[in-house]
Amino acid sequence: MxxxxxxxxxxxxxxxxxxxxxxxxxxxxxxxxxxxxxxxVEGLGTVVGGTSRGVALWSLISGAVAGLITFFMQWYSAVYAYPFVVGGKPLGGWPAFMPATAAMVMLFAVIGAWIGMLVGNRLPQPxxxxxxxxxxxxxxxxxxxxxxxxxxxxxxxxxxxxxxxxxxxxxxxxxxxx
CATH class of the missing domain: 3.30.70 (Alpha-Beta Plaits)
Structure with a gap:
């Protein structure tokens, strides 16, 4: 032995x-x-005790936080920091904030999934x-x-x-x- x-x-x-x-x-x-x-290998993860790494949760949280921060930054700058009426539109018109907010949600959801994968898989492991x-x-x-x-x-x-x-x-x- x-x-x-x-x-x-x-x-x-x-x-x-x-x-x-x-x-x-x-x-x-x-x-x-x-x-x-x-x-x-199909089924190997459950046999050796593989568990969920929480990647979806990391992605959801990071995307939601990025979306809220992006929306707030645009709203704050348009309503309080630099109020400027363009064409009679309201100062806090939320449809104008959606393209940047959606882009940041997608970007940070992917970054959150990547970080969640690294942390969940204990990488990098030198x-x-x-x-x-x-x-x-x-x-x-x-x-x-x-x-x-x-x-x-x-x-x-x-x-x-x-x-x-x-x-x-x-x-x-x-x-x-x-």
Whole structure:
């Protein structure tokens, strides 16, 4: 048995084998499992415990705040700071403020979604212990990997996880140093 400071990185040859192994580990009660694949695998996110990152909420809040601020700035400048009647139109005529307000809502909704995605996915991540395993370089091209964090409890549990990964058909199982 190889001692792993962070956990074990198991490489699988196919996406189906990875998904089956993740389901089995979840059924076994193993926690702290992350999956790395070169393309999205249907159902893998729910199996390894993926949750909503709140991107839609970030987008909604940032778009709404930007829209309110933009509308208020235009209204304040037209009604109080520099009141100027043009063609007999009212000072606070809101239809004139809509194009700029709509543009700012769209711009900041996209910026909010981008920031929400970065925060929700914990990016940028310049270092992760899995980067220390040479085989992990294949994760973005043709490798299907399961990273199982080392359990904090007894040694028997640690050996069981490594053996279980090999039983599930992992092509290789590498210890991940911290």
């Amino acid at each position: 190889t001692e792993a400071a962070y956990g074990w990185l198991a490489r699988f040859e196919h996406a189906d084998a990875l998904l089956a192994a993740a389901r089995t580990l979840r059924a076994d009660g193993v926690t702290g499992v992350e999956a790395y694949t070169p393309y999205p 270092y992760h212990p899995a980067f220390n395993v040479e085989a992990f370089a294949r994760a973005s091209s043709d490798g299907f990997f399961l990273l199982v964090e080392r359990p904090a409890n007894d040694e028997e549990d640690r050996g069981r996880i490594e053996r279980r990964l090999r039983e599930l058909g992992a092509a290789s199982v590498d210890a991940v140093p911290a």
